[in-house]
Amino acid sequence: MEMTGSQTVGPFLHIGLAGLYRDNLLTSGLEGEPVVIEGRLLDGDGEVVPDGMVEIWQANSHGRYADPLDTRQLPLEAGFRGFGRVATDANGRFRFTTVKPGRVPGQDGKLQAPHILVSVFMRGLIKRLATRIYFPDGEGHADDPVLNLVPAERRATLIAHRVAGSDALLEWNIVVQAGAHGYDETVFFDV
Amino acid sequence: MAEIAQYRRPAPNTQPEYRCESYMSTHKRSPSHPLILMPQTLSEVTGPVFGLNDIQAGDNDLLRQHSGDPLGERIVVSGRVTDDRGRPLAHSLIEIWQANAAGRYLHKNDQHNAPLDPNFTGGGRTLTDADGCYRFTTIKPGAYPWRNHFNAWRPAHIHFSLFGPAFATRLVTQMYFPGDPLLDFDPIYLSIPDEKARQRLISRFDWDNTVPDHALGFRFDIVLRGRDATPMEA
Numbered sequence: 001m002e003m004t005g006s007q008t009v010g011p012f013l014h015i016g017l018a019g020l021y022r023d024n025l026l027t028s029g030l031e032g033e034p035v036v037i038e039g040r041l042l043d044g045d046g047e048v049v050p051d052g053m054v055e056i057w058q059a060n061s062h063g064r065y066a067d068p069l070d071t072r073q074l075p076l077e078a079g080f081r082g083f084g085r086v087a088t089d090a091n092g093r094f095r096f097t098t099v100k101p102g103r104v105p106g107q108d109g110k111l112q113a114p115h116i117l118v119s120v121f122m123r124g125l126i127k128r129l130a131t132r133i134y135f136p137d138g139e140g141h142a143d144d145p146v147l148n149l150v151p152a153e154r155r156a157t158l159i160a161h162r163v164a165g166s167d168a169l170l171e172w173n174i175v176v177q178a179g180a181h182g183y184d185e186t187v188f189f190d191v
Numbered sequence: 192m193a194e195i196a197q198y199r200r201p202a203p204n205t206q207p208e209y210r211c212e213s214y215m216s217t218h219k220r221s222p223s224h225p226l227i228l229m230p231q232t233l234s235e236v237t238g239p240v241f242g243l244n245d246i247q248a249g250d251n252d253l254l255r256q257h258s259g260d261p262l263g264e265r266i267v268v269s270g271r272v273t274d275d276r277g278r279p280l281a282h283s284l285i286e287i288w289q290a291n292a293a294g295r296y297l298h299k300n301d302q303h304n305a306p307l308d309p310n311f312t313g314g315g316r317t318l319t320d321a322d323g324c325y326r327f328t329t330i331k332p333g334a335y336p337w338r339n340h341f342n343a344w345r346p347a348h349i350h351f352s353l354f355g356p357a358f359a360t361r362l363v364t365q366m367y368f369p370g371d372p373l374l375d376f377d378p379i380y381l382s383i384p385d386e387k388a389r390q391r392l393i394s395r396f397d398w399d400n401t402v403p404d405h406a407l408g409f410r411f412d413i414v415l416r417g418r419d420a421t422p423m424e425a
C-alpha cells in the first residue's frame with residue numbers, strides 16, 4: 001500500500017486545529033530550566049506568514065519522551081506531554097513556553113544535543129516542513145549526529161539565540177525560503 | 192540501544208514537491224535548498240499521545256454543534272487508517288475541517304460572498320478505534336473560488352490532519368469527492384504527480400455506510416508511513 005499524499009492545510013486551518021493549540025508545556029512539578037522560545041515565520045519575500053501553524057515535540061529535562069514507546073527508565077512527570085501547537089499571529093509570530101529538554105540518544109546510542117522537533121504548516125505549503133531547535137549554550141553540538149549532517153555555514157539557522165536582558169527568552173525564526181531579504185533559509189530535514 | 196527501525200519513505204512521485212508551478216502560493220513558501228536527509232532517532236519515532244481527554248463526545252458529528260440543523264447534503268465519511276503494510280493504527284487522532292454547503296468557511300479571512308450557515312462550524316475530531324476505523328457525520332462541502340488564477344475553483348474537499356504513532360508519521364491531506372469535474376483543473380490536487388496516488392485522495396461512494404432516509408456514505412481510507420517492528424531496547 002502506498003502512503004496517502006500530502007496536501008496543504010490551506011488558510012482556514014484554525015477551524016479544525018485550534019482545539020489543540022497549546023503554547024505552554026509547563027505543568028506543576030515539571031523539572032528543568034524554563035525557556036520561552038519565540039520567533040517569526042517568514043516567506044521568500046521576507047514577508048511574515050500570518051496564516052501558518054507551528055508544532056513542537058520534545059523530551060522532558062531528563063531526556064524522556066511522554067510516549068510509551070520510550071521505555072527507558074527515566075523520570076517522567078505526570079501531566080507532561082511534550083507537544084505544543086500554535087498558530088502564527090498577524091505578525092507571523094509564534095511563542096512557546098517550555099523547559100529545555102534533556103539529551104536523548106541518537107542512532108548509534110550516543111547522546112544527541114538537546115533539541116526540540118518542529119513541524120511547520122501554512123497555506124501555500126503542500127507538505128509539512130520538519131526542522132529542529134537547538135540551544136545557544138552549545139551543549140553537545142560538536143558531537144550531535146544531526147547537526148553534523150548540516151553544512152557548517154547553515155547550522156546557525158537551527159540554534160536559538162538568547163535575548164539580551166532575559167535568562168529564559170530565546171529567539172528562533174523560521175525562514176522558509178532564502179531571497180532578496182537576506183535572511184538565511186532555515187535548514188529543513190527529510191525525516 | 193539497538194538500532195532504531197526506520198519509517199519507510201514514500202515511493203517516487205506519490206507525494207507533491209514543495210514547489211508546484213501552477214500553485215502560485217508555493218513559489219515563495221517552498222524551501223530553495225533540498226531537504227537534508229537524516230536517520231530517524233528516538234525523537235522522530237516517538238510522538239504525542241492523544242486520548243479520550245482530548246476529544247468530547249459528539250466531536251465527530253458536525254451536524255450537532257448548534258441548536259439547529261445545518262443546510263446541505265448530509266454525509267457519513269468513514270474509513271480506516273493503516274500503515275503501508277495494512278496494519279491498523281488504533282486510537283489515533285484525526286482532526287478535520289471544511290467549508291459549509293455553500294462553499295464558505297466560518298473564518299474571518301474567508302471573503303467569499305456565499306452565505307454562512309449559523310448551524311455549521313465545520314470542525315471535527317475523533318480517535319480511530321481498535322481496528323483503525325473512524326467515522327464523521329457532516330454535510331457535503333461546496334466548491335469555492337480562490338485567487339490562484341482566473342476563475343479558479345477548489346473542488347469540494349475536507350481537510351484531514353493525522354498524527355499516527357510518531358513525529359515521522361505526521362500527515363495533513365484533503366479528501367475529495369468522486370466525479371467532481373473541478374479535480375482536473377485543481378493545482379493542489381494535481382500537485383501529486385502520480386495519477387494513481389492522486390486518485391487515492393478521492394473518496395468512494397459507500398452504500399454500506401449510507402443511512403436510509405438520512406445521509407449518503409463516503410469512504411476514505413488513509414495510509415501513513417510504516418516501519419518494520421523492532422522493539423526498542425532500554
